[in-house]
Each structure stands twice: as C-alpha cells, then as structure tokens.
Amino acid sequence: MYSALIKAWHLLQNKKMFSVRTSNIKISVPGEKEFELVKQYVADFELDDREMQPIQFLIAFRCGKFLGFGRIRKHRGCDEFCTLGIVTTERKAGIGKQIVRAIIKVSNQPMYLACVIPKYFEPFGFKTVQSFPAEMQYKLNYCNAALPVGATYVVMQYEGFAKRATSLEV
C-alpha cells in the first residue's frame, strides 16, 4: 500500500503529483491551496514554521475534509520529523497515527524528532536519545527558545530505520 507513497516521495523533486489512500483517508503532498491551510494550522498550533515548503509535507484528507499534516526537514545525513498537527475536532481518531506511519515510510535517512510527548511517539519505534546530530541540537535549542510549552523537550530517534532500510522497495 505504501510503496506508491515511497516512490512518490522521490518523484517530488520533479513536482509530480501523488497520493495514497489508507482506509478512507487520502495522504498526499499539499498543492498551493492546501499549503495555505497547512500554514494557517501551523500558526494556530504554534508549531515549527521555519522555511516551510509544500514538498516537505504530507497531508491527510477524508471526503474532502482537511484532517492534518506532518513534515520532514531534510538535513545532510538525517531527516527531522516535525510540524505534526491534527485538526482539533479530528484528534484521537487515529489520523496522527496514519500520518506518522506515512512519514516513517517516506523517510530515507536516520530520522529524529524533538517533542514534549515522547509517549505518543514510542509505539511507532521512536526512542529518546542523548546523542544526536548537530542539526537536532539546533532544533532543540530552537524549541526551547521559540516554542516554550512548560514541558521538557526531548530528542527521539526512529529505531526502526536499520530494519526498514533493507526492505524498501525503491
């Protein structure tokens, strides 16, 4: 089911359109209009809004309704999973889970994230780590300085990478 999504992620450089359906949810890269929506929600949810580009995002729709989004910032040697948000009325319904899984599928480098909700990410294979690339230290500093939420930010690494890398179809 996800192989089309993985291949499509690489086609993004050519700006080709793609989408994949998981159950009744459509996950795709945002077009211009959808990207405007993403930007509004990112501002509302006070998420990382630095240097956003449509091709970094995957968004979820159901029956024409915008549900949420997730983003990968690509660095030299690692992927940073960030800017994950679900429309408030659609939370706790498994949408975030589907976006996280899709992001994991399209990532093709060791992947890290910074968050205050490690318990949310642990079931997907992310583990809190003390050692991480300089890009993630920069991210941590940014979160602490620009996105204070009264909780402690941690850096997590996706530990399934080594296993998945051997089974990718692309």
Ligand SMILES: CC(C)(COP(=O)(O)OP(=O)(O)OC[C@H]1O[C@@H](n2cnc3c(N)ncnc32)[C@H](O)[C@@H]1OP(=O)(O)O)[C@@H](O)C(=O)NCCC(=O)NCCS
């Ligand atoms: C965090 C967020 C993305 C979760 O999305 P969601 O669609 O509600 O999550 P899901 O329904 O897929 O939840 C999957 C599981 O995580 C649990 N969960 C949901 N929110 C959680 C949280 N904040 N902390 C820990 N676990 C959480 C759910 O109960 C569910 O558990 P289950 O599989 O045992 O039923 C969403 O609440 C959100 O957009 N929050 C605001 C923005 C934000 O905080 N983004 C993350 C920045 S790092």
